Amino acid sequence: MTPSSALLAPAAALDLDARAAFCVALARSAGEIAREGFAARAAAGPDAGIGMKGPQDFLTETDTAVERHIKARLAESFPADGFLGEETGGTVEGHVWVVDPIDGTANFARAIPHFCISIAFVADGEIEIGAIYNPALDELHFARRDHGATLNDRPIRVSRTSAYTAACVELGWSNRLPNATYLAVLSDLLERGANVRRAASGALGLAYVADGRSDGYAELHMNPWDCLAGLLLVREAGGRVGPFLALDGLAKGGGVLAAAPGIASGMSAATGIPLEP
Known part of the structure; x- marks a missing residue:
């Protein structure tokens, strides 16, 4: 099979067992x-310089080093697969690995141990594999479609919470939308009785919904590398999610609900974000 034909092969023809095992090992390495x-970073102290890509958009040397490592390992092991990373970009065509090397960079840069590596594998419009790893706590969330x-x-499951007066949810912020829109959603959730938090890592926010530590996560705009692994985790843990890929989220990003x-x-x-049927 040539690389080009492999890109067009249906997901059923792919060795997802090998990719799943590789994804776990890759997240840990x-x-x-x-x-x-x-x-x-922690040893350097709070006065160490922090790189900026834009307003509230941080970059460290570790982001670049982690993405370089992941991209190189994938090219060696699955050269026909595509790659889309936060730092180096890539393709949304064919079968593609979607990677955020450090989600929660603002936390990472300030020596707060709430950050993670997020890796997802997408084929035929479906998220097949997802891993979210917080190395500071050695917590690895993993999901494979239809495998839990x-x-x-x-094994993990979402919470059984049904009353907003008992709910703890997280609302992510995005500078792509007006603050007034964000504040309106926040106000609505507070009026319902929910405790609303923000911990500055969307991927971990989704992982915490999957394992029941949080009851919901929403963000009015996310990039695919921030959310695909987490959306699969929540769905496989019995939660409800929005139709991110069906709304062209892989190419454009979009609203996320889990x-x-x-x-x-x-x-x-x-939030105004629909749910999958």
Whole structure:
């Protein structure tokens, strides 16, 4: 099979077992680089310089090093697969790995151990594999489509919360939309009785919905590398999610919603983001 024909092969013809095992190992090896960078960052102290790509858009040397490592390993092992990364870009065509080398860079840069590596594999319009790894806490969330979701190899499920007065949800912020829009959603969720948090890592926010530590996550615009692995995790853990890929999110990004079933409809109404059937 030539590389071009492999790109066109249906997902059923791909060796997803091999890719799943590789994804877990890749997340952990990339995590070693991130862990070393985090230790160095913490030792440098708060006065160390922080690179900026734009307003509230941070960049560290570790972002670049982790993405370089992941991209090189994928090219060696699955050369016919495409690649889309936050730092180096890539393609949205064919079967593609979608990577955020450090999600939560603002936390990472300030020595806050709430950041992660997010890796997803997409084929035929479906998220087939997803991994989110926080190396600071050694927590690896992993999911494969129709195979369930795990945290450090233990099965996980979304929460059973159904009352907003008992719900803890996270609302991500994006400078792509007016602050007034964000504040309107925040106000709606607070009026429903929810406790609303923001921890500055969308990927981990989604992972925490999958394992029940949070009841919902929403962000009015996210890039695909921030959310694809997390959306698969929540779906495989029994939660409800929005139709991100169906709305051309792989190419353009878009609104993200993931929630426990008991509060999903209310979060959809508050955010204006629809739910998958």
